[in-house]
Amino acid sequence: xxxxxxxxxxxxxxxxxxxxxxxxxxxxxxDATGGELHVAVISGDVEAFADSLNREGVDAIHTxxxxxxxxxxxxxxxxxxxxxxxDASYLVAPNSVNGxxxxxxxxxxxxxxxxxxxxxxxxxxxxxxxxxxxxxKVETTVAVADDAGAVVSVRDGEWPPAEGVGDATVxxxxxGVDESAIHSTVTGFQEVGAGDVDISEADFVVSIGxxxxxxxxxxLIERLVDAxxxxxxxxxxxxxxxxxxxxxxxxxxxxxxxxxxxxxxxISGAVQHVAGMKGAETIVAINTxxxxxIFDIADYGIVGDLFEVVPALIEExxxxxx
Amino acid sequence: MQILVTVKExxxxxxxxxxxxxxxxxxxxxxxxNEWDEYALESAVQLSEAYDxxxxxxxxxxxxRSDETIRMALAKGADRAVRIWDDALTADGAGDETPADGLLxxxxxxxxxxxxxxxxxxxxxxxxxxSADAAFASTGVALxxxxxxxxxxxxxxLEVDPDAGTASVHRELxxxxxxxxxxxxPAVLTIQTGINEPRYASLxxxxxxxxxxxxxxDLDDLGIGTDAVTxxxxxxxxxxxxxTSDATIWEGDAESTAGELAAFLRDSGVIEG
Ligand SMILES: Cc1cc2nc3c(=O)[nH]c(=O)nc-3n(C[C@H](O)[C@H](O)[C@H](O)COP(=O)(O)OP(=O)(O)OC[C@H]3O[C@@H](n4cnc5c(N)ncnc54)[C@H](O)[C@@H]3O)c2cc1C
Numbered sequence: 001x002x003x004x005x006x007x008x009x010x011x012x013x014x015x016x017x018x019x020x021x022x023x024x025x026x027x028x029x030x031d032a033t034g035g036e037l038h039v040a041v042i043s044g045d046v047e048a049f050a051d052s053l054n055r056e057g058v059d060a061i062h063t064x065x066x067x068x069x070x071x072x073x074x075x076x077x078x079x080x081x082x083x084x085x086x087d088a089s090y091l092v093a094p095n096s097v098n099g100x101x102x103x104x105x106x107x108x109x110x111x112x113x114x115x116x117x118x119x120x121x122x123x124x125x126x127x128x129x130x131x132x133x134x135x136x137k138v139e140t141t142v143a144v145a146d147d148a149g150a151v152v153s154v155r156d157g158e159w160p161p162a163e164g165v166g167d168a169t170v171x172x173x174x175x176g177v178d179e180s181a182i183h184s185t186v187t188g189f190q191e192v193g194a195g196d197v198d199i200s201e202a203d204f205v206v207s208i209g210x211x212x213x214x215x216x217x218x219x220l221i222e223r224l225v226d227a228x229x230x231x232x233x234x235x236x237x238x239x240x241x242x243x244x245x246x247x248x249x250x251x252x253x254x255x256x257x258x259x260x261x262x263x264x265x266x267i268s269g270a271v272q273h274v275a276g277m278k279g280a281e282t283i284v285a286i287n288t289x290x291x292x293x294i295f296d297i298a299d300y301g302i303v304g305d306l307f308e309v310v311p312a313l314i315e316e317x318x319x320x321x322x
Numbered sequence: 323m324q325i326l327v328t329v330k331e332x333x334x335x336x337x338x339x340x341x342x343x344x345x346x347x348x349x350x351x352x353x354x355x356n357e358w359d360e361y362a363l364e365s366a367v368q369l370s371e372a373y374d375x376x377x378x379x380x381x382x383x384x385x386x387r388s389d390e391t392i393r394m395a396l397a398k399g400a401d402r403a404v405r406i407w408d409d410a411l412t413a414d415g416a417g418d419e420t421p422a423d424g425l426l427x428x429x430x431x432x433x434x435x436x437x438x439x440x441x442x443x444x445x446x447x448x449x450x451x452x453s454a455d456a457a458f459a460s461t462g463v464a465l466x467x468x469x470x471x472x473x474x475x476x477x478x479x480l481e482v483d484p485d486a487g488t489a490s491v492h493r494e495l496x497x498x499x500x501x502x503x504x505x506x507x508p509a510v511l512t513i514q515t516g517i518n519e520p521r522y523a524s525l526x527x528x529x530x531x532x533x534x535x536x537x538x539x540d541l542d543d544l545g546i547g548t549d550a551v552t553x554x555x556x557x558x559x560x561x562x563x564x565x566t567s568d569a570t571i572w573e574g575d576a577e578s579t580a581g582e583l584a585a586f587l588r589d590s591g592v593i594e595g
Contacts, residue, residue, distance in 0.1 A: 011495070100459050107428065111429070113427055116457075116460055117457065117458075134454070135454070137562070192498050260592055296565060300586065309580050313580040316583075
């Protein structure tokens with residue numbers, strides 16, 4: 001029997017949805033080990049968070065009152081202390097940006113094997129984690145050597161959120177963190193990506209990815225946008241290259257869009273991109289690669305070269321044909 | 323000031339995925355510098371241009387094949403390079419170029435890289451947020467914990483004040499929000515794409531790179547035993563995910579597929595006029 005510790009995440013006063021998904025994933029593991037599911041929540045309004053985290057399947061919630069927002073040093077020190085006080089074998093945490101900032105460190109601190117970005121878990125003769133490689137084109141299962149215990153970070157949206165009301169014990173935990181262990185200082189937050197257009201409001205989005213190859217080729221997509229009245233958006237590499245401003249970026253670190261129609265052109269469909277557009281009513285993909293992951297979520301697709309398909313499409317709408 | 327940049331050569335998949343014996347066939351991969359490391363390298367080189375007496379050293383875990391990629395990093399402005407490889411790090415234990423599963427275990431990569439840190443004593447370590455192939459996104463932060471450095475992950479803006487011994491960074495969070503954070507040096511930062519504009523290697527740079535120092539070290543050189551690189555992870559299966567696609571694919575040449583899409587768009591009512 002071994003217990004599972006799940007670590008909740010919040011930002012600016014709200015629990016992030018992954019927190020409730022982690023309860024489901026953690027419960028799955030705890031059921032397999034026959035152990036208990038513990039949840040840790042650190043900083044902010046821990047009382048209110050604990051209320052919301054008290055869902056079916058949670059045995060105990062540990063609140064750590066210190067600071068308002070995430071700080072990785074505080075998180076690592078607190079989890080280290082809590083881990084010593086518990087009898088857990090598995091730590092499950094979000095594969096979020098803040099997860100990337102503390103999960104590898106706590107795994108290293110506890111000298112446990114780490115598997116990140118899990119999309120599936122199974123525990124039979126030992127823990128086996130399903131995850132992706134090569135931008136979702138290949139899936140693997142990774143086995144953790146028997147009885148080693150492990151730290152696993154979990155991709156968001158892969159487990160349903162835990163529901164119902166649980167009867168977990170809620171206890172405040174004092175990790176006794178020494179000031180000198182806190183090295184980094186968060187000095188503030190900044191919103192980026194403001195500007196003239198708000199792509200998240202658009203009904204019809206044409207989005208362009210690395211398949212466009214060169215900045216000068218963008219003009220082709222602009223003509224399509226002119227001819228159809230669509231709103232222009234892009235995947236990250238196009239914005240990284242500064243071919244389009246940040247407010248056009250769709251995805252995890254950009255905007256979330258929910259148009260009636262989203263046409264993804266030369267976009268592979270990496271998970272961080274999909275995070276920002278999977279809520280579109282209808283998704284159309286144009287891509288030369290029939291195995292591109294974007295086709296998994298598309299409703300309609302064209303397997304073809306954008307440099308042939310897009311000009312033909314512009315012509316259909318009587319646009320300028322270069 | 324010394325800056326250590328972790329540089330990984332990654333295989334990139336083309337349109338054709340070929341899997342042989344539970345591994346991706348060599349023929350299906352094209353090797354290149356990891357996209358995220360390219361930005362980390364550029365950040366380091368820009369710092370070396372902005373301040374006097376900055377040495378940029380690259381650190382790589384990888385087989386001999388990686389030397390080509392490392393030379394490119396040297397051509398783009400790194401001063402010298404260190405590469406770690408050993409038969410014990412290969413899948414067959416006898417020197418083929420496929421990395422052993424042991425390297426999947428972050429603790430193993432950290433063991434190797436921290437030995438380099440011990441030798442070089444850098445003030446700043448820059449690594450990519452993740453590698454494009456395995457995408458564990460864990461090396462930099464785990465390394466920081468091991469060597470007792472401060473750190474910050476997913477950095478998309480960086481200012482270093484060598485005199486004050488601090489780095490002021492932006493961490494790119496989800497949803498267009500950035501966290502502003504100060505970290506004291508020595509520190510490890512994991513660098514996000516888009517932080518800068520990576521340069522192309524100049525012809526002169528490529529010529530100069532040939533004579534820059536590239537040191538190859540094995541486990542013996544680092545004083546690391548083979549036990550320390552065994553790791554606790556094993557890849558038990560590797561496959562193309564079953565397609566969950568129920569997309570309607572319009573078939574035909576560009577004219578006819580574009581025609582289908584145009585008709586669909588007109589029917590849907592999103593087209594104005
Ligand atoms: C922390 C983090 C946050 C991230 N946030 C975001 C984010 O907010 N938004 C985002 O988009 N990404 C984000 N990414 C990056 C993401 O992982 C991918 O790297 C990125 O989405 C890939 O963009 P792409 O699909 O345009 O490029 P690629 O993956 O390179 O795909 C290009 C596609 O174009 C196709 N193609 C090539 N030529 C043609 C042609 N002539 N005609 C038709 N098709 C063609 C190819 O087959 C391929 O499928 C993030 C990554 C990390 C680690």
